[in-house]
Amino acid sequence: MRILHHLPLSPQSRLARLMLGEKRLPCELAVEKIWEPSEEFRRLNPAGEVPVLVEDSGMVVPGARVICEYLEDVYPEPPLLGRNVAERVEVRRLLDWFDGLFQQEVTVNLLGEKVMKRHFGLGHPTGSVLRTGYKNLRYHLDYIGYLAETRTWLAGPSLSAADFAAAAHLSALDFLGDVAWATAPAVRDWYSRVKSRPCFRTLLNDKVSGLQPPPHYSDLDF
Amino acid sequence: MRILHHLPLSPQSRLARLMLGEKRLPCELAVEKIWEPSEEFRRLNPAGEVPVLVEDSGMVVPGARVICEYLEDVYPEPPLLGRNVAERVEVRRLLDWFDGLFQQEVTVNLLGEKVMKRHFGLGHPTGSVLRTGYKNLRYHLDYIGYLAETRTWLAGPSLSAADFAAAAHLSALDFLGDVAWATAPAVRDWYSRVKSRPCFRTLLNDKVSGLQPPPHYSDLDF
Structure with a gap:
């Protein structure tokens, strides 16, 4: 069986899981503690880094973009990189x-501080870094909202890996209760459409020891 | 005429220039001061960010990977992403x-500190950051050397975008005199082969105001 080495809250791993799911490629998940590789x-x-996909043939494919x-x-x-x-x-x-801007400006500052820092034994979250992350998230929600309002899906007329990449980051942050959905209704509407895809189900059932997602996390009608 | 918006020392821009050159696609260069966009x-x-390619048709293609x-x-x-x-x-x-590890661990710490920091009005290079950059560069030269010793080109039997990406970063650092070639003979041999490609010529003639590359920078037999 195909194996994806992953971490439940890693947005890059989540992107790979969504791509595999949407293409209906069954896959076993193996948690990889990258802080003690x-x-x-x-x-x-x-x-x-995760994710790494290992095919039955032995082919190894490392990295979400790859x-x-x-x-x-x-x-x-179905084509997911555009038609x-x-x-x-x-x-x-x-x-x-x-993978670049959002990861650096938001994800590293929130998920990185709250979750990965502890795993890597680097101590507690730093308040100023979290504040920067929340500030940047507002700006990014505006941009995603602009795309969602002017297009059917984020990259254009078809559902694509771009929707999955955005939803992968937002869903990981949502697990931490960090997304102020009420402030971004267009993003929420788009996200609820992505969240309803069958491929999204496994993400909504993720369990992470020591962390409890907010009740709306797995609610399709949040 | 096709236009590439770029910065002479940006490794990402250099990668795009090498790809265009190797595919014999003529192109006009426009310097883009991204610190005052x-x-x-x-x-x-x-x-x-640079690079951004604008085709005659008006098609806009932003980002080196894209x-x-x-x-x-x-x-x-010729195929440059593998056969x-x-x-x-x-x-x-x-x-x-x-684009990820090398950029974060080496390029940001050296080129970022020495060149981009000044452009963005963030002051002088910080010694400890430069030291981290040099230390990481040694580790990365070892890895590139390992690839160069065990394969014809970095990714396998054929010249590819992987060679251009590595050479793009190293050539920008070499402009600053930051690459200790004598310590990495396998890397030097591989780099001199990439450097001899016709597509590399424009990089070797780059002029950057206020910076003088070392004499070996443009020497094919360094």
């Missing part, structure tokens, strides 16, 4: 946006 | 490596 995991991915491209290459249906050149550019621009 | 540039790329995928999609010859599935995974893994 095994020799074996280092061999799978010298970068020491997994997205690989899945589209080998299992093209023509212009759409592919826009989907990949948004993958860059969430 | 124009409204027009923000419209081209809301992320405010440009690599776009060029391979539209101008497939089969396994090669494509490896090329993209290394693009991730240089």
Whole structure:
């Protein structure tokens, strides 16, 4: 069976899970504590990061972006990286946006401080860093809201990896109760559509020891 | 004429220039001072980053990774993202490596401190950050050396975007005199092969006001 080495709250892992689910590719999940990486995991991915996909054939595909491209290459249906050149550019621009800007400006400051810092033994969250994260999140919610208001899906007329990348980050933050949905109704409407996809179900059932998501986390009608 | 909005020392811009050059796609360069972005540039790329490619058709392609995928999609010859599935995974893994780890651990600490910090009005380089950058660079040179010793090109048997991504970062650092080539002979041999490609020539002629590269920077036989 195909295996995805992952962490439940890692947005990059969540993106890979959503891509696999939407393409109906069954997959076993293996939690990988990247803060105490095994020799074996280092061999799978010298970068020491999740997710890493291992196919039945033994093919190893490390990294969310690489997994997205690989899945589209080998299992093209349904297409999730755009249906023509212009759409592919826009989907990949948004993958860059969430993997780069959103990750650095929001996710590292909130999820990184509250969860990963503890795992890596780096102490408690720093208030000023959290405040920066919340401030940046407001700006990013505005941008996502603008996209959601002007397009059917974030990258254009079709559901794509861009929606999954955004929803992967927001769902991980939502698990921490960090998303002020009431302030961003257009984002909430779009997110509830993504959340209703069958591929999203496993994310909503995630359990993380020591953390309790807010009740609305798994509610499709939040 | 096709236009690439860029910065001469930006490794991401250099990667895009090398891809365009190797695919023999002529292109005009426009320097973009991202620390004082124009409204027009923000419209081209809301992320405010270089490179951004603008095609004659008006198609806008922002970001080095997006440009690599776009060029391979539209101008497939010569292939630079791998010739089969396994090669494509490896090329993209290394693009991730240089765009992610190398950028964060080395480039931000050296080029970021010495050049970009000044442009953004954030003051002088911090000694401890530079030391971290040099220390990390040694580790990364070891890894590039390991790849160069065990393969013809970094990602496998064929020259690829992975070679250009690595050479883009190293060439920008070399402009600052930051690469201790004598300590990494396998990297130097591989780099001198990349440096001899015709597409590399424009990088070696780059002029940056207030900065003088070391004499070996443009020497093919360094």
